[in-house]
Amino acid sequence: MSDNLQEKESLNFIESIIDKEIKEGKTNVYTRFPPEPNGYLHIGHAKSICLNFGLAKRFNGKCNLRFDDTNPVKEEVEYVDSIKEDVKWLGFEWEGEERYASDYFDQLYDWAEKLIMEGKAYVDDQSSEEIASQKGTPTKPGQESPYRNRTVDENIDLFRRMKAGEFKDGEKILRAKIDMASPNMHMRDPIMYRIIHKEHHRTGNKWCIYPMYDFTHGQSDYIEGITHSVCTLEFENHRPLYDWYLNQIIDTEYRPRQIEFARLNLSYTVMSKRKLLELVKEKYVSGWDDPRMPTISGMRRRGYTPESIRNFAEKIGVAKRENVIDVSLLEFCVREDLNKRADRLMAVLDPVKLIIDNYEGVEEIVSVENNPEDSESGFRDIPFSKEIFIERDDFMEDAPRKFFRLSIGKEVRLKGAYIVKAESVVKDSDGNITEIHCTYDKESKSGSGTEASERKVKGTLHWVSARHAVAVKVRQYDRLFNNDDPAAFDDYKTYLNPDSLKVLDNCMAEPAINLLKPLDTVQFQRQGYFCMDKDSTKGEIIMNRTVTLKDGWAK
């Protein structure tokens, strides 16, 4: 029966393709995640990672991590390291050691010579401008290069001299000889190798010619035994070239297959590496791991969990249709996860003092459950006293009838403690409330079992005992852009949300906050989920707001 259920589970279109192939006798599934180490991974990459590793897992296959490092101008070791960390953090394990396209440079070079020998590639002496001008347009065919019909001997000689470093950057180039009239621009004698005199993060100064993406990717797949080369839609037009190159070198039955899917777009954010890099370089954010960034490292610092991101990737599905996922789905996923696992803590973000005038004694201890969603999580003790802080928003002198919080003459429950009634307020010369004076019902203590403790009151407030309060700094993060599709505009930066970060310096938390370590997540009761920032020190606790709680009141 359970088998039946599993069979009924719907497959995405890639899984359907593989499922069909397996039924037709194909035996293995081998995928790869192929980032270029020229930036940090973002939530869009997470979709691809979950897809590729997920496919391997589902079909008992393998998945490689391969760095597509064919352009030393843009690539750096810093990015390699961060990418490895992020993939691991997301919970995936690649097959063996990570791979590098640069590991295949020798083989790629040999294949290039082979193509030259067969008259299928030639060296072009023209400038990039000249080549571009002969390329034609999508609706007009291109013209053939005057160097297109050089002899094999001449081409080989020139190519070897390119490799030997006899020419400057841009002086010569190796092109495949395909079809300048092809309706597919990528087939109009695409560039295979260009000269770049620049040290490579892996191969050092061994090479001064580097292969282009198209001449690298399919062959790398072939070398690694990849069966399904899953990439995003913009490579759809490259597929004929992917296949053409493979046709030149393959002499076995095995052949990798490119399949394209629609990349992830998220509302209220930008996803392109170029734009993210701009935000970092121009200091609109504090770095790649700024908690407002849609990068994996930013989300980690913000307090997102790997589980919530994987679950998100599962929920958004995989298809070929352009899509913009509502960021509220991401928020739903992290709340869903954190609700189950985050211990509750009380913290007052905008404190105002509340004094219980008839409170007897100095202080006492109350006991509160750590997480009502997790019976294993137990209870903790919290100090309570005559003077406490509550949220400024939780008090109104004259409240509308739907206001379930504190106002003069009205009662509320202090979470885990007593029911209090507001009697009067003290204000400063500007009219700001500085103290709220209350009386409490001595018999109403939570859990005491008395009749008074069972009384129902409209609202329950979080609070912190004034003399025990721990000062914390809170960073309230909000969406980075205030337009739901900023990427649609060239001047997307004008849509940056000026309130995407609010720093609150005078927050007060209960003493248990001292037990937290960096990256620990808690729920501040009635506020949201917060994650201790890595910049916290002994003297200063910094909490990043991951996401607010859903607010059913929302004035």
Next chain:
RNA sequence: UGACCCAUGGUGUAAUGGUAACACUACUGAUUUUGGUUCAGUCAUUCAAGGUUCGAAUCCUUGUGGGUCAACCA
């Protein structure tokens, strides 16, 4: 005036010729010592026109709309 791809509620994703469904969002209500959670419910969907078929979201044709492609980027 090219090639390739795509079109299902507000947003996503299913339904694989046989009752259009699931999730998110929004909104109701119940429960609640978090205006959270949980539970119950409501609103809302096949781009258009032809054709094939007993039967079409699904297959065909033609439109329409959208995306991608003219880096010595990936």
